[in-house]
Amino acid sequence: MALKIKLQRAGATHEPVYRVVVAEARGRRDGRFVEKLGTYLPKQKDAAKQLELNVERAEYWMSVGAQPTDTSNSLIKRARKEQAATAEA
Numbered sequence: 321m322a323l324k325i326k327l328q329r330a331g332a333t334h335e336p337v338y339r340v341v342v343a344e345a346r347g348r349r350d351g352r353f354v355e356k357l358g359t360y361l362p363k364q365k366d367a368a369k370q371l372e373l374n375v376e377r378a379e380y381w382m383s384v385g386a387q388p389t390d391t392s393n394s395l396i397k398r399a400r401k402e403q404a405a406t407a408e409a
Contacts (some may be wrong), residue, residue, distance in 0.1 A: 336362060337360075340356070
């Protein structure tokens, strides 16, 4: 069973809310998932509230073979930078 870290769309029309999930690679976009890692709100103005992601769990899933999609990979990198910035402050 190949796993991917991908975005699952939720929310209303023109108000998207994405869940960052670990799911089977061949499954549907909004289908069953193994674990929810966080949420992404692209229309949120406040950058701190726009992305909430459990980076430790994402790194765990990547270490056991889950492949992130391009978009989820960029979100994970962004969350790592935000986490490092808050740790320094």
